[in-house]
Amino acid sequence: MLDSGQIIADRYELLKQLGRGGFSEVWLAQDKLTDVKVAIKIYAPGMGLDDAGISLFTQEFSLVFDMNHTNLLHPTYYDCWERMPYLILPFCKNGSAFQYLTDNNRITETESWHLLHDVAEGLAYLHAKTPPVIHQDIKPDNILINDENRYMITDFGISARIRSTLRRNQGQESSGGTLAYMGPERFGPSPAPIMASDIWSLGATMYELLTGMPPYGDHGGVLQKNGADIPLINEDFSQELKDIIYKCLALNPWDRPTARQIADYTSQHINGSPVPFSLSNNSHDTLQEEEDKTHEDSISAHSSDINKMSPYQDKGKRKKVIVVAAITAIFATIVIIFSLISGKEPVVESIPEPTPTIDYDKMCLSIIQEGENSKIQGDVFRFDIDTLKQNNDSVFEDFHINAIGKYHQINYYRDSISAKIYLNATELKQQVEAILDSAYHVFKEKANIMKDLDQAVAAQAFEDRAKKIEPYINIDNNENE
Structure with a gap:
């Protein structure tokens, strides 16, 4: 104490x-x-x-x-x-953004742009590290104001391994972060934070500074994950500022801007030369941009313009596309019927297929990075499996099984990526399989020890953990059987 x-x-x-x-x-x-x-x-x-x-x-x-x-x-x-x-x-005598908020100060438009810029610059620096440094807990408490009124990120560099150690020390199992500022992907089957998670947290922080409350109260992105829309910001701020916050709070991580994009855009705005803010994928940050997205999700377009479309205009635009498609289909049907009646073959003009615009190498590097992140988190619990007392049941194997799944996804793109990337993913998968193979035999051995000690419940727990690992020890052979 x-x-x-x-x-x-x-x-x-x-x-x-x-x-x-x-x-x-x-x-x-x-x-x-x-x-x-x-x-x-x-x-x-x-x-x-x-x-x-x-x-x-x-x-x-x-x-x-x-x-x-x-x-x-x-x-x-x-x-x-x-x-x-x-x-x-x-010591920052000006305190934190949270203290600024609780002192009933209303943040101004100008202060908002400067805070957004400064925090984005700090995150861009962290995310550009190799491997990227994920803050995991961006919130008003962790943004301090120095003597020059510059906004400073604190509590960075507290890795997943450290957070896991601290949670284990206190008997906690929840993931790192503060619920109100955790994005929707943090509440899924693969809750490991990614760079885009920091962006959602930044959006939630800005939302609170503008309105007085986080977008989903104390519940965070779990409500958004379950279908809740982004609440509108009704306070008197510019639409440009609101739109960039909405973009940070996008449901899908790959629809959010990168920290580098935000920093550059806000800098131009502050200096009086604002330009349309588009989500291109050419920045360094996006090389390893991650998230647990599916095979189909990975080919989503990244070219929406934040100034031309807010999150609340998407549905209307989709309706227009559907109407145009329906009219086109009706017209095509009439042409075919007319041709059949007249006895003439319909003339069908060949339409050139669009040139693929997906950078599969970049996408697969992102998936591989997700696998490495899971493996690293699983390694934190490696020493637990050697003890008879199991304090983190299945956490070790859950992270490693998730890593294998990520590496295995690369097989879908084998013909579209470089041999180097494919071989790297294969090697990493084999390494994790070897780790799980070792753990499998450890659990089997511990199960036998507990049986000899007449500890039936403990023995069954070890048997269950071994059984959970068994299908993943050699995933390729299992699939070919």
């Missing part, structure tokens, strides 16, 4: 709690060595982590210190005190 006046690491005196989340506390502290006020973020407060958890934090945060960008609140120091990792950050 942390208290005001407490000294951390013989150096930082806690003055005032600034915030508290599920896994951490943020305090205003006095650095007794430099006599400067700092913010200190302490993870696993009052509980601490085991050696594996501390080692993971050290490894992950060493990467964070290499991330430098104008719109990221960069930590200045990292250490561990009484088994609790902590970060030292610059």
Whole structure:
């Protein structure tokens, strides 16, 4: 339990709690060595982590210190005190966007464009990393305002592995993020966050700053996933600003703009030279743009113009297309009937097939990245399968089975992609199959041990886990039988 006046690491005196989340506390502290006020973020407060958890934090945060960008609140120091990792950050006396909101301040049009630009710039930097760094928890609390009134992203670099470690430490199984700002894809069978998830969270954050409430209250994108429309923004802001927020909140991840597109568009608007905002797929961000979309969904068009069509005009446009198609069909029928009556063969002009515009290499790279993300998350639970006590039943194999499914999707495009990409996916799939094969034998062995100990329920649990893995150990051979 942390208290005001407490000294951390013989150096930082806690003055005032600034915030508290599920896994951490943020305090205003006095650095007794430099006599400067700092913010200190302490993870696993009052509980601490085991050696594996501390080692993971050290490894992950060493990467964070290499991330430098104008719109990221960069930590200045990292250490561990009484088994609790902590970060030292610059203290932003202007507080967060959430504090700005709760102080009953109404954000202006100009401030909205600057906030949207600054956060998008920070996200574009993170997403351009290899592999991309997904923030996972963009919300007003995690956007701070520095002394120059620049908006800064905080809490970045907290990877899925760290979040899983913290959840496991507290016995939680929910995915990372805050419900009100989690996009609809986060509530599906493959809830791993992707770059487009950060964009939805940014849209939800902007929506709240403009209206006072997130778009779906505390429920987040699960309501949208179940059919709810994007609520209109009735407040007095420009249609351009509203439209870009609507686009960020698009149901399908691939219909959302990238962080780079948002940053460039908002920069042009702020500088007085706005241009139509189109969703082209030529930016670096889209190389690994992901989501659990199906084979058919992957060929959706990406050329809609945000200024020409808002999300609420789509239905009307589709109706016009249907009417035109119906008229065309009727006309064609009349021509055929007339030709039959006159005894003449109908003349059918050959229509050239449209040139394919799908970049299958890029699409398959995105699918492969999804598989790698699932494998990485599954690896977090690898050590659990060697213990007799199972605290995360089936989580390990669920992530790896999902990864195999992603890699296997590449077979659909084998004749349309480069040999290098296909062979890479095949190799990655074989690696995951080998991991699951090893786990299968571990579970079988543990089942026999529990039977010998007359632990029938535990033995059956291990048998069930082995049975779940069995079909995926060699997916190609199983399909050919």
